[in-house]
Amino acid sequence: MTDDPGIEAEGLRKRFGATQALDGMTFTVRPGRVTGFVGPNGAGKSTTMRVVLGLDAADQGRALVGGRPYRTLGSPLRHLGSLLDAGALQPGRTARNHLLWLAHSQGLSAGRVDQVLEQVGLAQAARRRTGGFSLGMRQRLGIAAALLGDPPALMLDEPFNGLDPEGIRWIRGLLTSLAAQGRTVLVSSHLMSELQDVADHLIVVGRGRVVTDTGVRELLASLSAGRVTLRTSEPVAAAQVLARVGAVVRGTGADALSVSGLTGEAIVAVLNAGGVPFAELATHRASLEEAYLELTRDDVQYRGTGVEEAAR
Numbered sequence: 001m002t003d004d005p006g007i008e009a010e011g012l013r014k015r016f017g018a019t020q021a022l023d024g025m026t027f028t029v030r031p032g033r034v035t036g037f038v039g040p041n042g043a044g045k046s047t048t049m050r051v052v053l054g055l056d057a058a059d060q061g062r063a064l065v066g067g068r069p070y071r072t073l074g075s076p077l078r079h080l081g082s083l084l085d086a087g088a089l090q091p092g093r094t095a096r097n098h099l100l101w102l103a104h105s106q107g108l109s110a111g112r113v114d115q116v117l118e119q120v121g122l123a124q125a126a127r128r129r130t131g132g133f134s135l136g137m138r139q140r141l142g143i144a145a146a147l148l149g150d151p152p153a154l155m156l157d158e159p160f161n162g163l164d165p166e167g168i169r170w171i172r173g174l175l176t177s178l179a180a181q182g183r184t185v186l187v188s189s190h191l192m193s194e195l196q197d198v199a200d201h202l203i204v205v206g207r208g209r210v211v212t213d214t215g216v217r218e219l220l221a222s223l224s225a226g227r228v229t230l231r232t233s234e235p236v237a238a239a240q241v242l243a244r245v246g247a248v249v250r251g252t253g254a255d256a257l258s259v260s261g262l263t264g265e266a267i268v269a270v271l272n273a274g275g276v277p278f279a280e281l282a283t284h285r286a287s288l289e290e291a292y293l294e295l296t297r298d299d300v301q302y303r304g305t306g307v308e309e310a311a312r
């Protein structure tokens with residue numbers, strides 16, 4: 001699957017009345033990694049996914065799956081598995097019959113239905129009507145449907161919604177293993193924290209277009225670089241002596257400071273010379289949540305594929 005072009009959006013534009021839902025949305029989701037598709041409510045994530053699936057027509061631009069428009073794919077479930085609205089089920093139908101109906105429409109076997117029910121942990125509930133399913137169970141059933149055709153690409157809209165911590169951990173493991181198998185995996189969320197420890201790559205969107213398209217490791221490294229977290233019972237005195245030698249110091253908690261512009265050794269020397277006590281000194285590790293706040297603080301500072309440190 002290495003030369004698989006993944007999922008591509010090229011200059012998508014879509015207007016609903018007065019709302020410009022997509023305003024030049026352009027990105028490529030590559031195989032072999034989990035790509036998070038993040039942005040605030042209304043940023044255009046669901047609309048993009050609907051356009052990729054041919055459920056909404058773009059006013060301009062095009063979307064391709066494995067190099068082809070979704071609508072031109074025969075047995076599309078074999079090319080792209082998707083979870084859009086886990087609530088869209090016929091309540092009187094059992095989980096197994098729901099999947100059998102889907103499988104039949106795509107020429108897939110009943111054996112495959114039982115495999116995916118097992119894979120998502122719904123084997124015991126296979127013969128129960130979906131009307132009585134919790135949101136978490138409906139999400140699992142939606143994911144089973146996405147996996148049915150053993151597709152090389154998956155696109156999941158807010159799959160963490162309604163899941164308890166065990167369910168969230170399960171989806172993270174599933175997404176990681178799907179990507180490790182060489183599949184293309186696009187996962188939307190409006191909560192960056194949900195993507196922590198699972199996304200390898202991020203496409204951050206706002207107002208219908210891409211704000212940043214970056215690797216998670218590079219992003220976190222750029223935010224962590226040269227920053228040291230200092231814990232001290234005397235933050236004011238510490239900030240004064242450190243600022244005097246040119247460090248940039250920010251308060252990050254009652255007894256915590258973030259210091260940049262000096263090495264750890266230099267910070268220790270300055271604090272000792274000034275007689276300022278401190279309890280802990282550690283290299284700063286940025287979280288995805290922190291990265292997201294930096295990225296969305298001023299859209300203009302982040303363009304194309306690069307990530308720049310925000311001016312402080």
Ligand SMILES: Nc1ncnc2c1ncn2[C@@H]1O[C@H](COP(=O)(O)OP(=O)(O)OP(=O)(O)O)[C@@H](O)[C@H]1O
Nearest residue numbers: 016019021039040041042043044045046047048190
């Ligand atoms: N069918 C529609 N009719 C009218 N407006 C729509 C329609 N679908 C989406 N919109 C509008 O387009 C914009 C983008 O919506 P979209 O659902 O794609 O955003 P999103 O990033 O998925 O948000 P969320 O995180 O809330 O799901 C929003 O302003 C939304 O109100």
